[in-house]
Amino acid sequence: MKRVSVSAPGKLLLLGEHAVIYNYPCIVTAVSQRVYVSVQKTETDFLEISAPQIDLYDYKKKVKSLGRSTSKNARFVEVAVKNFFQKYNLTAGLKIETESDFSAEFGFGSSSAVTVGTLKALSELFAVKLSQKQLFDLSYKTVLDVQKVGSGFDIAAAIFGGTLSFTAGGKEIEPLTDENLPLVVGYTGIKADTPTLVMRVAKLKRQYQKIVDHIFVQIGDLVNDAKKALLVRNYRMVGELMNFNQGLLDSLGVNTENLSKLIFAARSAGAYGAKLSGAGGGDCMIALCPKSKVSAVHRAIRNKGGLPIDVKTSAEGVRIEVP
Numbered sequence: 001m002k003r004v005s006v007s008a009p010g011k012l013l014l015l016g017e018h019a020v021i022y023n024y025p026c027i028v029t030a031v032s033q034r035v036y037v038s039v040q041k042t043e044t045d046f047l048e049i050s051a052p053q054i055d056l057y058d059y060k061k062k063v064k065s066l067g068r069s070t071s072k073n074a075r076f077v078e079v080a081v082k083n084f085f086q087k088y089n090l091t092a093g094l095k096i097e098t099e100s101d102f103s104a105e106f107g108f109g110s111s112s113a114v115t116v117g118t119l120k121a122l123s124e125l126f127a128v129k130l131s132q133k134q135l136f137d138l139s140y141k142t143v144l145d146v147q148k149v150g151s152g153f154d155i156a157a158a159i160f161g162g163t164l165s166f167t168a169g170g171k172e173i174e175p176l177t178d179e180n181l182p183l184v185v186g187y188t189g190i191k192a193d194t195p196t197l198v199m200r201v202a203k204l205k206r207q208y209q210k211i212v213d214h215i216f217v218q219i220g221d222l223v224n225d226a227k228k229a230l231l232v233r234n235y236r237m238v239g240e241l242m243n244f245n246q247g248l249l250d251s252l253g254v255n256t257e258n259l260s261k262l263i264f265a266a267r268s269a270g271a272y273g274a275k276l277s278g279a280g281g282g283d284c285m286i287a288l289c290p291k292s293k294v295s296a297v298h299r300a301i302r303n304k305g306g307l308p309i310d311v312k313t314s315a316e317g318v319r320i321e322v323p
């Protein structure tokens with residue numbers, strides 16, 4: 001039976017997290033670490049999923065009853081299949097395997113990459129032509145069905161690749177650069193839960209509406225300045241804007257002591273700027289560095305108990321590996 005394999009990149013949010021939920025722009029880059037999805041039709045009535053890296057072996061569900069997954073790890077793939085079949089009035093037995101270059105713990109967007117990868121592979125397998133916009137909309141619906149919250153920036157990165165400016169729901173997606181930015185990433189070792197942090201910021205906004213609104217306006221302003229700075233490769237300025245962004249995220253209550261330790265260490269070792277990346281509460285920090293300081297920043301992150309991760313930025317978006 002025909003088998004289609006595709007891959008989609010993970011992502012890192014460079015600037016603008018949380019504010020992007022409230023219609024301010026953010027800047028996201030696709031990273032070189034990818035998620036691989038292969039899809040094959042079977043003669044059965046079942047969807048079978050295996051994803052050894054997240055300890056999911058031989059998950060099996062009747063295609064008729066897809067939807068409420070009993071396995072947390074299978075949810076995005078299962079709901080993606082359900083949405084695809086519903087939208088295009090299709091059905092078939094399927095075998096889906098996923099693999100990843102990175103741990104799902106890092107906050108690199110494995111859920112969005114696997115969702116985009118699954119839908120892209122299904123569109124190939126069933127010869128359904130999907131524009132990038134249609135792929136975005138179906139992937140975004142899938143992520144919202146599972147996770148309830150999210151701006152969709154991670155889906156845009158998985159589809160389009162590169163470094164993008166993005167506004168919630170995909171209203172504006174603007175490619176900024178395909179350059180590999182001199183970025184160092186440090187993992188805190190703590191897994192954060194994005195929906196919980198988004199809810200926490202929403203609560204703060206209800207309590208302190210005016211103050212939080214002002215913070216979001218400032219984040220929007222610094223993202224717009226960073227877009228211009230990125231276009232002329234003024235990385236020093238982008239780094240300084242990252243530092244402003246970090247201060248504002250701290251004031252929203254999503255910073256942690258561990259993130260701070262790595263961020264200050266990176267700055268002291270010569271980074272232009274450093275901040276948390278993503279929802280906060282753990283996961284990763286990023287530092288933009290002069291090339292000559294990359295090794296020193298790596299060392300500084302390790303010395304403070306973080307795990308430095310090598311990434312190349314502005315990676316290629318979703319692609320077919322085996323048609």
Ligand code: MEV
Pocket residue numbers: 013016017018019020021149150151152153194198277278279
């Ligand atoms: C999480 O990586 C970034 C948030 O802005 C949520 C989102 O935009 O989906 C906190």
